[in-house]
Amino acid sequence: MIITVNEQRVEVDEQTTVAGLLASxxxxxxxxAVAVGxxxxPRSNWTTTLFDGARLEVVTAVQGG
Structure with missing residues (x-):
């Protein structure tokens, strides 16, 4: 199935979870931090299985000065 991560189309397996996607x-x-739609x-819900057409935004904290 096809999902969108940070405006990029990604093909994933039907059993892919948010946590599995991030690791891969x-x-x-x-x-x-992850937003779906x-x-x-919340991190406690990263075991959620993704669905076809899901749109995710993933941001990472950056330390600097």
Whole structure:
């Protein structure tokens, strides 16, 4: 199935979870926020299985100065 992550189309398996997707795309384990559609998805719900056409925004915290 096809989903969109940060405006990029990605093909994933039907059993792919948010956590699995982030790991496969190389996002870090910490300092990450995910929104599905227009709603922020709490880390406790990252076991949610994605659906065809899902739109995700993934942001990472950056430290600097």
């Amino acid at each position: 795309l190389g996002f870090p384990d910490r300092g990450v 227009d709603a922020v998805l």
